[in-house]
Amino acid sequence: MTLDYKIYDYGDLKLQSGATIRNAKLAYKTFGKLNAAKDNVIVYPTWYSGQHYDNEWLVGKGMALDPDKYFIVIPNMFGNGLSSSPSNTPEPYNAARFPRVTAYDNVKAQHRLITEHLGIEHVRLVTGWSMGALQTFHWGAMYPDMMDLLLPFCGSAKCSRHNFVFLEGVKAALTADAAFQGGWYKEKPQIGLRAAARVYAGWGFSQSFYREELDLKAMGYSSLEDFLVEFWEGFFLPKDPNNLLAMLWTWQNGDIAANEIFNGDFKKALGAIKAKTYVMPGETDLYFPVADSANEVANMPNAELIPLPSIWGHFAGGPGTNPVDVKFLDEKLKELLAS
Amino acid sequence: MTLDYKIYDYGDLKLQSGATIRNAKLAYKTFGKLNAAKDNVIVYPTWYSGQHYDNEWLVGKGMALDPDKYFIVIPNMFGNGLSSSPSNTPEPYNAARFPRVTAYDNVKAQHRLITEHLGIEHVRLVTGWSMGALQTFHWGAMYPDMMDLLLPFCGSAKCSRHNFVFLEGVKAALTADAAFQGGWYKEKPQIGLRAAARVYAGWGFSQSFYREELDLKAMGYSSLEDFLVEFWEGFFLPKDPNNLLAMLWTWQNGDIAANEIFNGDFKKALGAIKAKTYVMPGETDLYFPVADSANEVANMPNAELIPLPSIWGHFAGGPGTNPVDVKFLDEKLKELLAS
Numbered sequence: 001m002t003l004d005y006k007i008y009d010y011g012d013l014k015l016q017s018g019a020t021i022r023n024a025k026l027a028y029k030t031f032g033k034l035n036a037a038k039d040n041v042i043v044y045p046t047w048y049s050g051q052h053y054d055n056e057w058l059v060g061k062g063m064a065l066d067p068d069k070y071f072i073v074i075p076n077m078f079g080n081g082l083s084s085s086p087s088n089t090p091e092p093y094n095a096a097r098f099p100r101v102t103a104y105d106n107v108k109a110q111h112r113l114i115t116e117h118l119g120i121e122h123v124r125l126v127t128g129w130s131m132g133a134l135q136t137f138h139w140g141a142m143y144p145d146m147m148d149l150l151l152p153f154c155g156s157a158k159c160s161r162h163n164f165v166f167l168e169g170v171k172a173a174l175t176a177d178a179a180f181q182g183g184w185y186k187e188k189p190q191i192g193l194r195a196a197a198r199v200y201a202g203w204g205f206s207q208s209f210y211r212e213e214l215d216l217k218a219m220g221y222s223s224l225e226d227f228l229v230e231f232w233e234g235f236f237l238p239k240d241p242n243n244l245l246a247m248l249w250t251w252q253n254g255d256i257a258a259n260e261i262f263n264g265d266f267k268k269a270l271g272a273i274k275a276k277t278y279v280m281p282g283e284t285d286l287y288f289p290v291a292d293s294a295n296e297v298a299n300m301p302n303a304e305l306i307p308l309p310s311i312w313g314h315f316a317g318g319p320g321t322n323p324v325d326v327k328f329l330d331e332k333l334k335e336l337l338a339s
Numbered sequence: 340m341t342l343d344y345k346i347y348d349y350g351d352l353k354l355q356s357g358a359t360i361r362n363a364k365l366a367y368k369t370f371g372k373l374n375a376a377k378d379n380v381i382v383y384p385t386w387y388s389g390q391h392y393d394n395e396w397l398v399g400k401g402m403a404l405d406p407d408k409y410f411i412v413i414p415n416m417f418g419n420g421l422s423s424s425p426s427n428t429p430e431p432y433n434a435a436r437f438p439r440v441t442a443y444d445n446v447k448a449q450h451r452l453i454t455e456h457l458g459i460e461h462v463r464l465v466t467g468w469s470m471g472a473l474q475t476f477h478w479g480a481m482y483p484d485m486m487d488l489l490l491p492f493c494g495s496a497k498c499s500r501h502n503f504v505f506l507e508g509v510k511a512a513l514t515a516d517a518a519f520q521g522g523w524y525k526e527k528p529q530i531g532l533r534a535a536a537r538v539y540a541g542w543g544f545s546q547s548f549y550r551e552e553l554d555l556k557a558m559g560y561s562s563l564e565d566f567l568v569e570f571w572e573g574f575f576l577p578k579d580p581n582n583l584l585a586m587l588w589t590w591q592n593g594d595i596a597a598n599e600i601f602n603g604d605f606k607k608a609l610g611a612i613k614a615k616t617y618v619m620p621g622e623t624d625l626y627f628p629v630a631d632s633a634n635e636v637a638n639m640p641n642a643e644l645i646p647l648p649s650i651w652g653h654f655a656g657g658p659g660t661n662p663v664d665v666k667f668l669d670e671k672l673k674e675l676l677a678s
Binding site for chain 2: 160161162164165166168169171172173175176177178179191192194195198199200201202203205206207208209210211213224228286287289291292
């Protein structure tokens with residue numbers, strides 16, 4: 001079997017937490033070719049529980065992220081099951097003992113992939129959905145001279161307190177299942193995964209999405225319960241619970257200023273971003289509300305706030321669920337890339 | 340020990356579901372005195388998991404609900420632990436076998452309490468928060484000639500699909516704990532109750548409430564985690580899980596039109612309400628959004644939409660958590676009662 005993606009092996013990778021992942025691996029997929037000037041690079045990190053496959057909806061001929069024009073690199077986030085994760089790390093750092101990895105750790109490792117391994121010094125654009133947006137903000141603040149453009153969508157530079165609480169609910173539901181066994185399960189805790197899915201279902205889409213019955217009328221499910229079982233439980237069940245919890249920790253502790261560069265000064269970190277940026281929250285996103293994005297934009301020197309006009313909630317931004325939203329986003333990406 | 344409330348015993352109470360509760364009991368508390376004309380009656384039903392104690396914040400000298408002027412009746416909802424509930428019903432209808440009770444069943448029983456038992460033919464006002472609002476709408480549609488005024492706040496006439504999904508998450512978290520044992524627990528499932536509490540925490544207050552740190556600055560908790568443990572887990576732990584699930588079912592299936600009077604015709608049911616009504620959603624309520632209330636008001640002949648201007652989310656309406664909101668609500672109640 002040939003993998004459709006590549007692996008970069010760091011050897012020992014030291015993390016902010018003090019832990020070291022031995023033979024740390026970053027799985028990544030590329031689209032298109034690096035041109036001779038090496039100036040056609042787009043970095044496009046993954047989102048919570050997603051793998052590079054789940055990012056591909058935004059890549060294609062004729063789209064902004066066109067592999068005929070750009071060399072697009074999708075690095076898989078640690079914990080997502082392809083890069084180093086609880087599910088694929090050997091003992092003793094496996095499963096529940098997988099170390100806590102920050103967005104800072106992720107982006108620092110991605111930067112090494114891009115520079116040391118791929119020999120790239122300049123990036124045209126960094127973009128991403130949700131936790132991909134979190135990493136996009138990190139790229140901008142940590143390596144402000146390295147890229148021209150940023151387009152974080154449906155995400156934030158720092159996990160808000162409300163977002164933190166929403167994730168507490170997901171975590172509590174998943175781990176309430178005794179079969180979870182503190183992370184040392186032999187078989188997946190089905191009940192906990194399904195409970196986490198049902199908790200998530202209320203957050204992923206907006207009140208208006210459900211009121212307009214878009215789960216039935218636009219997505220084709222046969223009933224609300226069918227949507228909860230097939231879409232939501234079906235989405236969570238294949239995931240590894242420790243992986244989900246590892247990424248959840250990364251999310252809850254996401255903060256561009258929580259590192260030795262900015263020492264917790266959030267405004268300073270936002271102010272350090274030089275790239276021209278479109279910050280695109282979903283207008284009805286329940287966990288990345290427009291107000292948080294507006295606050296970010298107010299503290300960034302070269303950013304514009306462009307809400308996605310959609311009732312699809314968080315899914316206005318991805319993963320390619322609603323064609324109308326994809327078109328709007330793609331046009332903004334084209335506009336930004338043309339500038 | 341003397342109870343501070345009274346019990347009305349129905350004998351056999353037949354429910355919409357077809358089940359019968361034998362020796363069905365409705366616990367109620369009254370404030371003030373019924374006047375000679377019997378025209379000073381206010382009915383004020385309870386909310387999800389609340390008991391009449393939890394309604395008393397809106398009753399007091401100088402307030403709209405002044406016991407010196409009005410005879411205020413607070414009927415406890417079935418399932419709340421004081422009226423007939425899983426926790427207090429004898430075998431064989433106890434615990435997980437407690438029958439499904441609708442808001443229609445509740446209000447029909449409350450109507451019997453008011454008319455048969457208390458000898459009252461006319462009600463000045465029905466008001467209530469959250470599921471109390473659901474019952475308020477039912478009163479208006481089921482007994483349209485019986486009252487002058489309605490003021491449902493932070494609630495709806497029908498459980499929305501999104502609200503249904505949010506409650507699925509709470510239910511899934513609570514029942515994911517193996518100690519729940521399908522409702523036949525001997526000891527309370529602590530982990531499940533705490534998980535349900537954490538799920539609820541994200542829904543109860545708004546994104547802005549958490550952003551402004553009102554849990555710390557207004558409510559005095561020492562940290563976000565302190566708020567989650569002391570306020571939220573502390574709120575859920577004393578409750579009986581089967582009671583919570585019984586009321587949750589009542590909520591999820593709340594619909595003023597789901598009965599033999601209206602045969603599912605929601606607009607007809609809303610149109611049947613004759614009382615002058617102030618419908619007061621919380622501006623930032625995450626599960627009773629203003630749009631749902633606006634839709635109700637549009638279908639009611641004599642209703643006005645008055646959103647509560649607050650960032651306290653669902654708790655803008657109760658239970659007396661924020662003095663500014665209580666004042667706004669109390670003034671609207673006074674205005675309505677003076678009309």
